[in-house]
Amino acid sequence: MGLTAGSLYKAFKDKRAIFIAALDRYIQSREVELARHLESAQTGREKVLATLRCYGDVSHDVEGRRGCLVLGGLTDIDTFDAKLAHRFRQALSRIEHLFAGFIELGVQDESLPNHLDVEMSARYLLCMVEGMRVLGKRGANAAEIEGIVLQAMRSLD
Amino acid sequence: MGLTAGSLYKAFKDKRAIFIAALDRYIQSREVELARHLESAQTGREKVLATLRCYGDVSHDVEGRRGCLVLGGLTDIDTFDAKLAHRFRQALSRIEHLFAGFIELGVQDESLPNHLDVEMSARYLLCMVEGMRVLGKRGANAAEIEGIVLQAMRSLD
DNA sequence: TGACTTAGGAAATGATCGTTACCTATAATT
């Protein structure tokens, strides 16, 4: 059988520490996955698309229903644990800043139009990503998510 | 002081029943609020905008941080309570169907272009709404949310 | 007014959960 409850306390101080470790591991694995998606992306536009697809990929079928630890944490914990709340917020801000960087790059390399409001667009894309994860949790298929990704890309034209 | 824990069990069978009652009350209050927003909307486009604003209004500042009972429920409960999971899914589908109806209306009254894929666009708008609620939970101000609403409207052009 | 219902609260009970103490087996060290 699996790991027993008590055994975990050998390795971790308390429940909260277990959660934080799981969260850090989760966030890091997402970073790795994102890096993988970005490998083949050249232009700013391609990087934005790759990032959207990276989150889209975990927003459908089984993995979609499994949900996101950051999103889940943000909804529960937020209220009563300031330290953790900060971690969740930061995880979202990370995505937002990545988008902002890619958009700036896209404007420079002319893969994206120069009339874009960078901060606004980045926030909008973050909104999409989180929305997709919610839809994934509700139950979405790959085609539905891909449709949303493409529509999101069109908002950058 | 406030209502004591035990007293609640006079009125409700168990914890789950209390939650369901709260959820129903919450969903109904949101319906009322949406109806209020829709009062002055004439065209399909106006109705879409009013609906986005209705959700935008609860996605910033204090109310944004308070969060959404449906979204919160969807993230926690989903896994282990099939009956409740259905209620959460249905609450989201309700919004999606509303959007679909408004888009169809908009195509007919020519306030929206006729090239729109109705189902796709409705799903996209639902994605936006849920994304906004997540950003609200993280902490967003009214201007940020309004920016997202307007950007979402632009995706219907 | 007096019996009776009703709403609410305080405290007791049982279940569950977080945590610790202690035991066992395997791996590392001499």
Add this chain to the structure above:
DNA sequence: AATTATAGGTAACGATCATTTCCTAAGTCA
């Protein structure tokens, strides 16, 4: 091989949480 560290497991403990029981006060109806 003997000893010691290490990882894991089981069972006990304490805290917290869901639920029930019992009591009180106020309102209702005869």
